[in-house]
Amino acid sequence: MQSVPTSVFQDLAALSLYLFFAFFLGLVLWLHREGKREGYPLISDRVGHPLRAPIEGFPATPDPKAFLLPHGHGTVLAPGPRVERDMTSLLTPYDAFPGASQVPTGDPMHTGVGTASYAERADTPDITWDEGDPKIVPLRAAAGWTVAEDDPEIRGRPVFGLDRKVAGTVVDLWVDKSDVLLRYVEVEVVGSGKRVLIPLGVVSWRGEGPVKCETATCAQIAAAPTTAHPERVTLREEDRISGYFGGGELYAQPGDSEPFA
Template identity: 60%
Template structure:
């Protein structure tokens, strides 16, 4: 009796189905690999872990990306994460316990006040490659609209109800045509600091309210190296400091509501 033969027939529909399965499998692996760009390789915080070997899993950590920006050295973008040794301690002894700041979290850049290690160069305009964010005194042709309040010369009142300083200038984004920062001369500190415009309110009388920090904290805000330009790193530090004040400015803000 002749042997029976089985034949596998492949038509276009079956081929497309298998191709879709293969594509979807590769896509899942690629997405899982791309998801390891932040927080990997994992380092076990268990003292008994053998040699504390970095854990990557499968697939492994992808190669670092290099963003070729117009005015920033690509090598500056592949930095290591900030070393927080001595700045935080675990809240408990179990792995993955929350980290508690040991000092001034706003000054140390911890938790909600954390900042990214961006390039320490100013952002530039696209056409003429000039610093993008500058004070109005260094931006010819830019003025405050006639119907808009002008806070220059007005007092700045902080969370504790004290007058923390006076607005001396406004910083404008020459590409986006909006105000980015208030330049405040801190009372009794003999220094000027930048306050994010979107964290300040101006009432009808012209008084500026900044409720994210106290007067003392405003005077200790991160400064800038150049009087008429701000770098990407300085911007991140300023934004993180005042944003973190909504959690760290007073002990009550970081406590539970009930």
């Protein structure tokens, strides 16, 4: 019986370890490269600088690849054409150096910048996985969906803004049929009949009292963005509405974005 030198086993163990390291390194690089299908290449803010150029890093951005959308809704290309808002006239640098903070030039809630910013998402509704129907709809269009018996009924209550003025009346609630929770309060604005959606997370009420919007005044609620369809909200509209009322946390009233004295 012949014996195998110990060094042979040591060489095999070392080779296996090196192969694993090589595989793992390749996997990390591949995952990092795949992660650049959205958001890359980055755009430098060196305006007028000779080094102003797209930034990709290593590894470079992968070649475009077509991804199938559910329910036969076509394909999407990633990386694909960049769909971005032109914010040149909406923001100005706080100071003249690369990376300086951008300051809104107008009303940030209406122009949608800063904390009120939004993305140009698809202008189509988000859909349920099983039926392929719009998943966020008002209760009047959601057969079989009701407010739980132990929860308060706020439909019909007045809505007040931050300025303690009546902005409108709650006419319906919008439900997310996939996550089984309420997303928006639908408010009919006083005097105009216009209907706006307010995210449920920025409204509050006590007992049988009125509903209060925590991030917008009466006038700002009346000027809020609306949906194109009375019983559907698209992904782009969701982003715009959430950005508008979320941005009100800092922009609704003068001084909200300033430090405490």
